[in-house]
Amino acid sequence: MKPAPFEYHCPRTVDEGTALLARYGDDAKVLAGGQSLVPLMNMRLARPANLIDINRIESLAYIRDDGRALRIGALTRQRAAERAPQVAERCPLLRDALRLVGHAQIRNRGTIGGSIAHADPAAELTAVLVALDGEVTARGPKGTRVIAARDLFVSYLTTSLDPRELLTEVCLPAPPKGAGWSWMEIARRHGDFALAGVGVVLAVRGGKITAARIGLTGVGPTPVRPAEAERLLTGQTPSEDLWNGAAEAVRAAVAPDGDIHASAEYRTHVAGVLTQRALREAWERAREAA
């Protein structure tokens, strides 16, 4: 199981990288962590004629807190983000979701930008991006643009990024101080792809929910943001009935496919169960923070 031959390019700057993509974009793949791409190449399911290795573009690895949001360079290793104090402090949902991305060996190489650009239907990071109304910055032949999470994910493994664009930064608005959060997912074994996963953030004041954010993965071709469930929660006083109602709204919002790992009915059911548990945990954390 060896990859087919390719032309190897190793840019040292973003400009060099985008120049290579502009030139070879039609038959090139960007190599970041390689944890999703290289298996496909080893099995020859992907045979890009050109491989653009961005791992030496050091300027793309950073985590910055701009006061409103966490700005994470695309090449930041998942393991580094998982352990970064800024992430623990400003966006613990991301940290908790990252802990369930594959295994340590995968997170040591896998990158934040790479996971989002790859857009696996069961990825954790895509659901977090969507839940927090995040955005990504992409640079290509036409210049730099910012793409909102809701406009980024198109289908299985497909984003609205142009093949000649390089994703350079991921921006995650930090939840308000004191907000509760929870990431829950279910898989057959630790580290497997999620059969369903939910990320929840609850902003709370005076015993009522002022804002709710929910992001789901593993339940469709792209991450799901269940607007009706969020509407149901906003302004309400937490209770088991409220969590049940939100869970039902989430079930109505997803239409997963079944496969040998889990049926559509199971995934739908479990999406609701995980939502209930995540809401409960997020509420507990909000109360503790208060």
Added chain:
Amino acid sequence: MKLEGTNTLPASVDTVWKTINDPDALRSCTPGLKELKATGPDTYQATLQIGIAAVKGTYAGTLSITDKRAPTHYKITLEGTGGAGFMKGEGSVDLEPQGSGTLLKWTGDLQVGGLIAGVGQRMLGGVGKMLIGQFFKCLEERLGGSA
């Protein structure tokens, strides 16, 4: 995997029937179909280049139309083998008039095997449905419908 669906097309049954039998229409609307060469009545040699994102495979095979009951029913079979695996799709198509247009009902059995099926198991059903959806969307546009 068993799939099914219905589509409303903005043309008469006769027009739709002609279109779904037209090799030109099949060639341009079947996702990934690179070559369609007639080898006999209602039988074609097909080359498909199909996949999603970076995962692409080339499949060589045949497309055949059988069980023709003009102008309302036929079976269409597309099968191919390639380095990444093999696929076989069998579809049964029924047309009935609906107002000034046509209601197209299809049921299908899609089998995918080999490496692509093993690795891509969790996405096969969804991607299969998506590609079939693309086929009908293309037909719709071809028949003058809105995108």
Added chain:
Amino acid sequence: MKTLRRITLRVNGTAYTGEAEPRKTLADFIREDCGLTGTHLGCEHGVCGACTILMDGQTVRSCLMFAVQAEGAEMTTVEGLADGDRLHPIQQAYWDHHALQCGFCTPGFLMTTVEFLNDNPQPTEREIREALAGNLCRCTGYQNIVTAVAAAAHTLAAATGALRETGAAVPVSRATGVAAGPRKTRATRAAPHRARQTGKPSKRRSGPKR
């Protein structure tokens, strides 16, 4: 389109130079060009963990990296664990607790354990099981591996404690910076590899051409 590159990698404190296409994986380079066959190929698509090595102290799947990507980094493979004939405490624990049968998965497990106990010196059983979830074993049923890791944690903690108490050097070998010594069971092929260590280009090993 066969473009060979001269690649120099540092493994277990020694430099190895070879010529390879960019598509040659790090795992293959380590095995073929460095002659270090302790790193194994199980699935070659990042699932089984048999190819796990340390790169700058962190575990990576060497089948998912290309050799060219590892230039400039310090690699540690299973051959870098023992100190001559003295097994690393983690290896000793695996041995003592019968945590290997065919041994094919073992190098990968060992490297994962090295990083894990470094990060989490006093793990719970659940933490051990989760940490090992990225390595697959078809022989043992995992129980003895879990026991061995717990025992190794204990040994390592005790050794560090002894160091602090007595001030005397306790011969605990560390994974990094230790040059590989010849293993007892190793064939005499060890000798030709030393020639490679002086920086001379490596001869392509016999076997099917990749």
